[in-house]
Each structure stands twice: as structure tokens, then as C-alpha cells.
Amino acid sequence: MANKDKVYEVILAICRILEEKKLYLTQLDAAIGDGDHGLNMAKGFGAAKEKLDEKKFNTPSDIMKTVGMALISKVGGAAGPLYGTAFLNASKVIAAKEEIDSNDLVAMLETALDGVKFRGKAVVGEKTMVDAIEPAINALKKALEEGNSTKEAMDKAVQAAADGVAYTKTIIATKGRASYLGERSIGHEDPGAMSSYIILKTIAENL
Amino acid sequence: MKKVINNPDNVVDELLQGMVYAHPNHVRRLEGFEVLVRKDSPIERKVALVSGGGSGHEPSHGGFVGTGMLDGAVAGAVFTSPTPDQVYEAVKAVAGPKGVLLIVKNYTGDIMNFEMAKEMAEADDIKVDYVVVNDDVAVENSTWTTGRRGIAGTVLVHKITGAMAETGAELDEVKRVAEKVINNVRSMGLALTPCIVPAAGKPNFTLAENEIEVGMGIHGEPGTHRETLRPADELVDHLLGKILADIDYTGSEVVVMINGLSSTPLMELYIVNKRVHEVLKEKGIKVYKSLVGEFMTSLEMAGFSITVLKLDDEMKKLFDAPADTPAFKSL
Numbered sequence: 001m002a003n004k005d006k007v008y009e010v011i012l013a014i015c016r017i018l019e020e021k022k023l024y025l026t027q028l029d030a031a032i033g034d035g036d037h038g039l040n041m042a043k044g045f046g047a048a049k050e051k052l053d054e055k056k057f058n059t060p061s062d063i064m065k066t067v068g069m070a071l072i073s074k075v076g077g078a079a080g081p082l083y084g085t086a087f088l089n090a091s092k093v094i095a096a097k098e099e100i101d102s103n104d105l106v107a108m109l110e111t112a113l114d115g116v117k118f119r120g121k122a123v124v125g126e127k128t129m130v131d132a133i134e135p136a137i138n139a140l141k142k143a144l145e146e147g148n149s150t151k152e153a154m155d156k157a158v159q160a161a162a163d164g165v166a167y168t169k170t171i172i173a174t175k176g177r178a179s180y181l182g183e184r185s186i187g188h189e190d191p192g193a194m195s196s197y198i199i200l201k202t203i204a205e206n207l
Numbered sequence: 208m209k210k211v212i213n214n215p216d217n218v219v220d221e222l223l224q225g226m227v228y229a230h231p232n233h234v235r236r237l238e239g240f241e242v243l244v245r246k247d248s249p250i251e252r253k254v255a256l257v258s259g260g261g262s263g264h265e266p267s268h269g270g271f272v273g274t275g276m277l278d279g280a281v282a283g284a285v286f287t288s289p290t291p292d293q294v295y296e297a298v299k300a301v302a303g304p305k306g307v308l309l310i311v312k313n314y315t316g317d318i319m320n321f322e323m324a325k326e327m328a329e330a331d332d333i334k335v336d337y338v339v340v341n342d343d344v345a346v347e348n349s350t351w352t353t354g355r356r357g358i359a360g361t362v363l364v365h366k367i368t369g370a371m372a373e374t375g376a377e378l379d380e381v382k383r384v385a386e387k388v389i390n391n392v393r394s395m396g397l398a399l400t401p402c403i404v405p406a407a408g409k410p411n412f413t414l415a416e417n418e419i420e421v422g423m424g425i426h427g428e429p430g431t432h433r434e435t436l437r438p439a440d441e442l443v444d445h446l447l448g449k450i451l452a453d454i455d456y457t458g459s460e461v462v463v464m465i466n467g468l469s470s471t472p473l474m475e476l477y478i479v480n481k482r483v484h485e486v487l488k489e490k491g492i493k494v495y496k497s498l499v500g501e502f503m504t505s506l507e508m509a510g511f512s513i514t515v516l517k518l519d520d521e522m523k524k525l526f527d528a529p530a531d532t533p534a535f536k537s538l
Contacts, residue, residue, distance in 0.1 A: 034411070034427075035411065072291055075290065076288050078316040080316075081320055176315045180356075
């Protein structure tokens with residue numbers, strides 16, 4: 001399904017789209033958080049791209065690890081440790097593999113989600129990234145079991161993530177800065193769920 | 208935006224360098240990092256204390272690095288938690304055989320970044336533990352939120368825990384004292400004006416001419432409500448009422464801290480202090496010591512917070528122990 005060149009290509013696509021969506025994500029965050037999510041994501045992935053361009057990488061795992069470390073050391077706040085842990089975990093589960101397949105993709109996403117839930121101590125329904133990622137993984141697994149191609153299954157996962165983002169608009173935040181708003185957080189999409197959706201969509205489009 | 212800065216991207220670097228020039232007998236900077244450590248670090252005979260957080264709250268936390276308080280302070284970008292690698296470097300630089308205690312304010316990002324740093328240091332066989340300060344009673348319903356925020360009360364945690372560490376106590380004892388302070392310290396503040404994060408260039412919220420936000424956080428997080436400005440005594444009565452309702456201070460001795468957020472003159476802080484003392488006296492709560500000044504600011508925000516720490520004999524003794532830092536001296 002994907003070798004290191006493909007993974008690099010997907011990361012570059014994520015960098016581009018996050019740069020494009022920088023202000024949009026920041027506006028979402030300004031409504032219920034501290035208004036820096038888009039700036040931080042663009043900064044983090046920009047730093048990841050710089051690191052990736054410094055040397056040659058041998059495996060998809062190396063690339064994922066470099067992205068994870070860059071996010072952890074450049075972003076700060078909550079997004080850095082959460083996305084950084086997600087990429088680091090994903091890199092570990094495909095260690096040494098030269099080519100990753102759809103089973104690896106599922107394993108990477110699952111361990112990434114575990115990392116986010118562990119680090120952020122969040123579960124579904126708290127208006128966080130988890131609300132986009134968990135339903136996406138469930139949809140992906142189901143679609144693969146039903147015999148869909150990886151591409152088709154990822155499209156279903158992206159749809160589930162989009163539904164997850166829409167769901168965050170209807171619930172009260174109980175994690176992160178938005179939680180201080182209590183009921184006033186209803187009516188706003190969670191910026192972290194939105195950035196997770198954007199990343200999943202970019203992966204699907206570039207597979 | 209009117210600010211005395213150069214490039215917004217360089218504010219943290221330049222502020223740290225300025226602090227080192229101002230206080231060369233207390234602090235030095237870790238080359239290449241946004242970290243200030245005690246000039247004489249690492250000190251082998253004691254547990255080292257490391258705190259930190261976003262910048263914009265000066266003198267917190269670098270101003271409290273020195274004898275009897277912190278061994279290291281990590282400065283994140285303005286209002287943004289420092290990254291784990293920066294905290295990890297601070298820990299490595301100050302750690303002795305007795306280990307390191309991290310003092311973290313209760314914000315989602317701070318906790319995650321400090322926890323990761325702890326894991327990194329533990330991988331190097333450094334003994335590390337941490338405590339989380341959550342003194343802001345403005346956040347109610349903490350079962351359903353991230354929990355109360357850490358604000359000015361953190362400075363009292365630095366002071367008393369720092370004194371305990373100076374005695375040469377072991378890590379679990381130092382942590383016990385830190386947790387005791389955390390369990391007995393409560394704060395609440397209000398804002399008269401917003402502040403401007405240099406990189407954003409505009410205020411993070413707006414208040415009308417006569418409007419204040421009660422319970423506002425030190426990053427401009429929402430408080431309990433907005434209202435029209437009232438006389439100082441009424442503002443104090445409200446904030447202090449919330450604090451005194453949160454834990455039972457009856458018959459106890461306390462340390463009071465009146466903390467200016469930055470643009471509120473000392474004159475007004477003393478007016479606040481006067482009323483705080485009157486109310487506490489009325490309620491039979493004895494003020495052991497008062498601190499009035501700027502300890503945990505919020506860029507150029509106008510406003511103040513009140514902190515009340517309920518003492519016992521151990522905390523009293525440790526509060527009185529000597530401290531010599533750029534922003535807090537006790538002889």
C-alpha cells in the first residue's frame with residue numbers, strides 16, 4: 001500500500017493543508033479555547049517538514065518518528081504532546097517495515113488513538129480529537145472486514161470522522177480549555193477534532 | 208498594540224537574557240534553552256524543584272529561582288506550556304541524587320508536557336515526581352471540567368516546598384509538603400482590562416468601559432460572570448467570600464497574598480489588602496503574614512487576585528525560612 005516515499009508524500013500533503021487551514025483552525029479555537037490551534041499545527045508540521053528534508057529516511061517508521069518528535073518539541077500546549085504521541089506510537093507499531101499495508105494502517109491509527117487517550121485522559125463524548133478519530137477507526141475496520149478496498153474503507157472512515165466533528169458541536173466540553181466554558185461550549189466544533197478530520201481526509205486522498 | 212518589544216517571536220529569549228543580566232548572582236541560563244536555573248545548580252544535598260509554564264506571568268516563574276525556592280524554571284511561549292524537551296533539560300541540569308519535584312499548574316497542556324518530560328527523565332534513571340497546583344476557586348463543577356486552574360497560589364507552593372527541600376528532606380517528604388500547601392491554598396481574581404499576546408497583536412477578549420470579568424483566569428480564560436465595576440470593598444467581599452466558602456478557615460492562621468495582574472497600581476492593591484484584613488478579622492481568621500505585589504501577572508492586564516493559605520505549624524515554620532530569589536526575599 002505505501003512505502004517511505006508515499007508516507008513522505010502524505011506528510012507533505014498534511015503540511016500543505018494545515019498551512020492552508022491555519023486561520024480557519026485558529027478561528028475555531030478562538031471561539032472556545034485560546035485561539036492558537038491552527039498556528040501551532042502549522043508551526044509543528046512546518047518544523048517536521050524541515051527535519052524530514054535534512055536527511056534521507058529508510059523506513060516509513062523513521063518518517064513517522066521524526067514527525068512525532070518535531071511536534072513534541074516545537075508545538076507546546078496540548079496539541080504538541082497529543083499529536084506527537086500519536087505519530088510516535090504509530091512509528092513504533094511499524095518499526096523496520098519497508099512497506100505498510102491496510103492492517104498496518106489500522107494498527108497505526110489504533111495505537112495513535114491509544115496514545116491520545118492515554119496522554120489526554122479523554123474518552124469519546126468529551127469534545128476532543130477522540131470524537132473524530134475513534135469513530136473513524138471503527139468505520140475503517142468495519143469496512144475492511146466487509147471486503148472494501150483500503151481506499152473505500154478510508155473514505156468511510158473520513159465520513160465517520162466528519163460526523164464525529166459535527167457531533168462535537170452538540171456537546172459540552174469536559175476536557176481542555178473549552179471546559180471552562182461549560183454549556184457555553186455547545187454550538188462550536190472542537191478544533192482538535194477538526195484538525196484530526198483534516199489529517200485523516202488528507203491521508204485518504206493521498207493513498 | 209503598544210508594546211516595548213522587538214520581534215514578537217523573540218520576546219521569551221530576550222526576557223530571559225534580561226533576567227540573567229539583572230540577577231547574575233541568582234540565576235544562569237541553560238545555553239540554547241528557555242530555562243533558568245540556580246547559579247549553583249545542581250545542588251547534591253537537596254531535592255531540586257522545577258516549575259514553569261507559559262511566559263507572560265513574570266516574575267513567575269524565573270523570578271523565584273534561587274535559595275529556598277526553585278532550582279529551575281522553564282519558560283514556554285507566551286501563554287503556552289513549554290515543550291517536554293525544555294522541561295527535560297531543566298530537570299537534567301538541576302537533578303542530584305535526591306531527585307526532582309515538578310510543580311505544575313493545572314492546565315491540560317502543562318500537565319501533558321511535564322508528564323512527558325518526567326517520562327524522559329525517568330528513562331535516564333533520574334528520580335522525578337510532580338504535583339499539580341489548582342487554587343483558582345472561580346472554576347466550579349470541577350468534576351465536569353479540566354478542574355480548577357493553577358494561579359497565584361503557586362508562588363506559595365514554591366516558597367514553602369522550596370524551604371522543605373532546603374532542609375535536605377527526601378523527595379516523598381518534599382512532595383507531601385507541596386501537596387499540603389496545595390490542599391490549603393485558594394485564590395480568585397478579577398480582570399478590569401484584557402491583555403494582548405504579542406504574537407496575536409490584539410486583545411484576546413473585550414470588556415466595556417465600566418465592565419469587569421469576575422473569576423477570570425491568568426490567560427484570559429472565562430470567569431464566573433461579567434458585571435459593572437463596583438467599589439473595591441465590594442469586589443473584595445465577593446472574591447474573599449468565594450475563597451472562604453471553599454475550605455474551612457475558621458480559627459486558623461493564614462498567609463494572604465494580594466497579587467496584581469500587572470496594570471493595577473500598588474495603591475489599589477493596598478486598598479484591597481486593607482479590606483481583606485478587615486473581613487478576616489471579623490471572621491476570627493488571623494493573618495500571620497501578608498504579601499502585596501506582583502507575583503503571577505498576566506501581561507498588561509489590569510486586575511488582581513486574592514490568595515489565602517491556611518497554615519499549620521509546619522507550613523508556618525517553612526514560610527518563615529530564608530529565601531533569596533530575584534522576586535522573593537525573606538531574611
